[in-house]
Amino acid sequence: MSKKVDMKVDSNNFKGDMGDGEKKIKVSSKDLWLWYGEKEALQGVNLDIYEKKITAFIGPSGCGKSTYLRCLNRMNDLIDSVRIEGKVEIDGHDIYAPGVDEVAVRKRVGMVFQQPNPFPKSIYENVAYAPLMHDIVKKGSDCDELVENSLKGAGLWEEVKDMLKQPGTALSGGQQQRLCIARTIAVQPDVILMDEPTSALDPISTQIIERLMIELKERFTLIVVTHNMQQAARVADMTAFFHIGELVEYGETEQIFVNPQESRTEQYITGKFG
Amino acid sequence: MSKIDKNNGFYIPQLEKRRAKAKRFKYIAMSALIVSLAFLMFFLYDMFRQGIPAFKQTYVKIQVEITEENLENPYGFLDRDMISIVSRAWLRDLPNQAAANPEWLGTTQEFWALAGAESDQYMKGGENRLKDRVKDRIDELKESGDIRFQTNLIFFFTGDSKIPENAGFYSAIIGSILTMLVTMSLAVPIGIMTAIYLEEFAPDNKLTQFIEVNINNLAAIPSILFGLLGLAIFINFFGVPRSSALVGGMTLALMSLPIIIVSSKAALKSVPNTIRQAGFGLGLTRWQIVRDHVLPPAMPGMLTGSIIALAQAMGETAPLIIVGMIAFVPDAATNILSAATVMPAQIYTWSGMPEKAYIEKTAAGILVLLSVLITLNAVAIYLRKKYTKTW
Amino acid sequence: MSTQSLYLIFFGGLLPLMYFGYILGRNKAITIRTKGIKMHSQPDQYGWFSALYTGLPVMTVGVVGVFSYLFGFDGIPPFMLIVTALSLGALSLFLISKKMNEHTRARNLVEEFIKGILMMAAFISILTTFGILISIITEAIHFFQRESFWGFIFGTTWDPDTAFLAGAGRGGEDVAEAKFGAIPIFAGTFYITAIAMLVAVPIGLLSAIYLSEYATTKTRDRVKPALEVLAGIPTVVYGFFAAITVAPLFVDLFEAFGIQASYRSALGAGVVMGIMIIPIIASLSDDVIKSVPNNIRNGSLALGMNKAETIKFVVLPSAMPGIIAAVLLGISRALGETMIVVMAAGLRPNLTWNPLEDMTTVTVKIVESLVGDQEFNSSLTLSAFALGLVLFVVTLVINIISITIIRKFHKKYKVSNL
Ligand SMILES: Nc1ncnc2c1ncn2[C@@H]1O[C@H](COP(=O)(O)OP(=O)(O)OP(=O)(O)O)[C@@H](O)[C@H]1O
Numbered sequence A: 001m002s003k004k005v006d007m008k009v010d011s012n013n014f015k016g017d018m019g020d021g022e023k024k025i026k027v028s029s030k031d032l033w034l035w036y037g038e039k040e041a042l043q044g045v046n047l048d049i050y051e052k053k054i055t056a057f058i059g060p061s062g063c064g065k066s067t068y069l070r071c072l073n074r075m076n077d078l079i080d081s082v083r084i085e086g087k088v089e090i091d092g093h094d095i096y097a098p099g100v101d102e103v104a105v106r107k108r109v110g111m112v113f114q115q116p117n118p119f120p121k122s123i124y125e126n127v128a129y130a131p132l133m134h135d136i137v138k139k140g141s142d143c144d145e146l147v148e149n150s151l152k153g154a155g156l157w158e159e160v161k162d163m164l165k166q167p168g169t170a171l172s173g174g175q176q177q178r179l180c181i182a183r184t185i186a187v188q189p190d191v192i193l194m195d196e197p198t199s200a201l202d203p204i205s206t207q208i209i210e211r212l213m214i215e216l217k218e219r220f221t222l223i224v225v226t227h228n229m230q231q232a233a234r235v236a237d238m239t240a241f242f243h244i245g246e247l248v249e250y251g252e253t254e255q256i257f258v259n260p261q262e263s264r265t266e267q268y269i270t271g272k273f274g
Numbered sequence B: 001m002s003k004i005d006k007n008n009g010f011y012i013p014q015l016e017k018r019r020a021k022a023k024r025f026k027y028i029a030m031s032a033l034i035v036s037l038a039f040l041m042f043f044l045y046d047m048f049r050q051g052i053p054a055f056k057q058t059y060v061k062i063q064v065e066i067t068e069e070n071l072e073n074p075y076g077f078l079d080r081d082m083i084s085i086v087s088r089a090w091l092r093d094l095p096n097q098a099a100a101n102p103e104w105l106g107t108t109q110e111f112w113a114l115a116g117a118e119s120d121q122y123m124k125g126g127e128n129r130l131k132d133r134v135k136d137r138i139d140e141l142k143e144s145g146d147i148r149f150q151t152n153l154i155f156f157f158t159g160d161s162k163i164p165e166n167a168g169f170y171s172a173i174i175g176s177i178l179t180m181l182v183t184m185s186l187a188v189p190i191g192i193m194t195a196i197y198l199e200e201f202a203p204d205n206k207l208t209q210f211i212e213v214n215i216n217n218l219a220a221i222p223s224i225l226f227g228l229l230g231l232a233i234f235i236n237f238f239g240v241p242r243s244s245a246l247v248g249g250m251t252l253a254l255m256s257l258p259i260i261i262v263s264s265k266a267a268l269k270s271v272p273n274t275i276r277q278a279g280f281g282l283g284l285t286r287w288q289i290v291r292d293h294v295l296p297p298a299m300p301g302m303l304t305g306s307i308i309a310l311a312q313a314m315g316e317t318a319p320l321i322i323v324g325m326i327a328f329v330p331d332a333a334t335n336i337l338s339a340a341t342v343m344p345a346q347i348y349t350w351s352g353m354p355e356k357a358y359i360e361k362t363a364a365g366i367l368v369l370l371s372v373l374i375t376l377n378a379v380a381i382y383l384r385k386k387y388t389k390t391w
Numbered sequence C: 001m002s003t004q005s006l007y008l009i010f011f012g013g014l015l016p017l018m019y020f021g022y023i024l025g026r027n028k029a030i031t032i033r034t035k036g037i038k039m040h041s042q043p044d045q046y047g048w049f050s051a052l053y054t055g056l057p058v059m060t061v062g063v064v065g066v067f068s069y070l071f072g073f074d075g076i077p078p079f080m081l082i083v084t085a086l087s088l089g090a091l092s093l094f095l096i097s098k099k100m101n102e103h104t105r106a107r108n109l110v111e112e113f114i115k116g117i118l119m120m121a122a123f124i125s126i127l128t129t130f131g132i133l134i135s136i137i138t139e140a141i142h143f144f145q146r147e148s149f150w151g152f153i154f155g156t157t158w159d160p161d162t163a164f165l166a167g168a169g170r171g172g173e174d175v176a177e178a179k180f181g182a183i184p185i186f187a188g189t190f191y192i193t194a195i196a197m198l199v200a201v202p203i204g205l206l207s208a209i210y211l212s213e214y215a216t217t218k219t220r221d222r223v224k225p226a227l228e229v230l231a232g233i234p235t236v237v238y239g240f241f242a243a244i245t246v247a248p249l250f251v252d253l254f255e256a257f258g259i260q261a262s263y264r265s266a267l268g269a270g271v272v273m274g275i276m277i278i279p280i281i282a283s284l285s286d287d288v289i290k291s292v293p294n295n296i297r298n299g300s301l302a303l304g305m306n307k308a309e310t311i312k313f314v315v316l317p318s319a320m321p322g323i324i325a326a327v328l329l330g331i332s333r334a335l336g337e338t339m340i341v342v343m344a345a346g347l348r349p350n351l352t353w354n355p356l357e358d359m360t361t362v363t364v365k366i367v368e369s370l371v372g373d374q375e376f377n378s379s380l381t382l383s384a385f386a387l388g389l390v391l392f393v394v395t396l397v398i399n400i401i402s403i404t405i406i407r408k409f410h411k412k413y414k415v416s417n418l
């Protein structure tokens, strides 16, 4: 069910002016509106996110970054008061189309949260749980291998390989966050959403995770919400600036930081508000 | 959610099995809840079914010639069918009534006399041991309108009796009131004072912690053990009269203490510390602050806790049995030292009786007790809702 | 002199004395103040100080007196005692009014007095625990002085009838020795408790899961009060329900299969006890499940797990300590439950696996041996205290474990849920 992409041009519609054809659109939202009860939180966001890139969302607190991010894997469905209009497409398929199971969507679009939230289970089970449920692997050596690879992918293997039976909650904050990344990549999603993944961590752990993100973009499309402008500048290929539920500007990170088109973006980046 | 569309880009066949399993889990959980609610429904239905008939009572119209001779032997003047229909308790009381109305002497009076329990059961369609002859007689009376149901006032205004139709809940109600007065007048002040001490005055040391742990444990000690305490200490050691409202009330007071302390502490805790600090800033002493600024906002919470404790104490039976409050008490206790019974204890004694009439009264007593308890809890919930202050 | 008139004299003396103390203290303070001397406290506080410390010796003597009477020392006639108390009060009032000056720290002294009273209240609260402990232990010791401790703990025959005869003064050589082997009683208690938990744990826990994870707020708001009603029903009512409705139901039910069941079967009592415990387990579990932080749930949902899988894999394990604590509290309630078993379980100590037979429990035996006009000092009566001691120890241990687990649980989620 491919959709004709309506390329209407308005201030909320940024396709990025990057003529090079190597970028493939992975996630795309079309005129996405969202309300929490009566309260409008997103106002017709149009955004295309490119495959195997890191896209950063920046903007002042409460502007709707997390809200938008949660739209991309239907986590907002869990909030009763939420009403959504518009479309979010992944590889051209609308994830809000009737008949789409949100559970299947979330298998394709993983998420890492601000607070490390390991399950109250062993490190091994933390990683193996979802792949086993999704029938990606069967119990046994396949599963062991997947766990090992995922932990390696999250740069955690060396630290935990001797304590796989220990509870995940016994790790340090930074390790916990990498465990959460490991369990997310174990499901082999296409897209990984990260909502301020380092804001609860110390600078060293933050650095490790930033390096990890750059490694991960070889295999996944990463979308990262951050309050840390330097972080966005360091890791992101693309950056989107949100303000009060509106996508103000979207483009290559360098362009956004060096040469913003919108005065609001400039003001925010130079620290005039936010 | 709508049906899964197999042709969308996200369809995974494996998910369907998991969805079905998840659904099953949800329905199992839901049916568990429904089962517990069904228990409640069935239980309430059962109590009403058994108890409601007790609120009406059969009365039969009779003519009595008030003569010296008849008053001397009130069991003698009725024919042998009628004698099994009319309650012996009523007949026994007839001379007293006549004495109260001397002008009756020599006349023939018409009475709606209380019917016996067996006839009452027959009228209500229950099991009974009446002879067929008597049953026919009752049917005749029914046709002529000489036998009928009346609201059962005896139940509310008479004490226990060995004659089922004459047994009432009155002395149990009075006993419960007396016992609860004792309980509350001991437990509420001591409980609240303890809470004030622990929350506002006590230093945070090992002893205080020990007291707190102790109180938490006390709340979970089986109630019957409080009865053992009451028996060994109050009755055997201090010589408080057995079966009295005093000993029952004291025993229940100890049981209610932890509930009152815990809820009062919570109420005190919910008063923000800034209020206390402001008081110290004004140079008030701790007690002045507590009395004038902490207690007033904490009062509703303490009251709620006390009412809940009262409701619980009112339904408690086991410790009271141990301290002897299951005595046969035909006349309501007049003071806290005389033998008394309480509502749950009366329910217990009646429930052990073989006659259907007592079973019916047990269920009716349960309905009375439950309505009191539910009212108390409703008041507590109302107070909590009304006065819950968010600072 | 009647007790009532004694009280009248006592309080009739005390209250005016204290009132007088208040006026005197306050007036003296006012006089000092009008002289322009700066005082430590307010006049009112001096009034209170003088009143309270006038009353203190009176009350102390009164309380000591009452207690000494209760303990059997009645050397001094009560009237004398009251007179002594009141004169002591008057003496202290005299001293206070004489000694009191601007340096007296009335405010602090009043504060100390109040603190003392509050402390006494707290003291009474702990006395209760010790009261229970001491009363049970001393009587239990009396019991074990007469009967063998090991015979009690390990004996399999409970046959105290001859003790009753001995108590009635009819004991003799031809009467067999009474046996106090409590094993069948313990077994019955645990068996009925186990039946109750088999009913209560699954239903209570699943109800809690539905309430906390699936039900809408509206349903919750309606169902929770219903569960509270269920929890507030007195156990004597459950007992009636068990004996009059459930027991015959079971008998009929099993008769339909050709199996004979007792009217006082362990099954009937256990099932009704389970119903009684459902709301306890449901509401405690509901609380702990609700307090599992949402971000743990979201972590699982974001991996593409559905709700049921999330509950089973993530929520329940997180809530497990709290759920265990709830179950433990339920068990302790079941072990100590009295009315249901008194009314619906048997009186006969019966060592069997058949749930359709009658069995008895610790609480039933306690009640049975203490009602009726037994002599207090017979082995039968005292056996109630030995059984009570066992019940106390077992439930206390369970409660302490469960309270500790709950504490840890709450601490964990307060700390790690930054
Ligand atoms: N569950 C909710 N219910 C109601 N309103 C919500 C909810 N979540 C967010 N909002 C509101 O929606 C708006 C956007 O919130 P959102 O969390 O998306 O902001 P954000 O950009 O992520 O902010 P931050 O940088 O502080 O995380 C805010 O005004 C917020 O108050």
Ligand SMILES: [Mg+2]
Binding pocket: A065, A066, A067, A195, A225
């Ligand atoms: Mg956010």
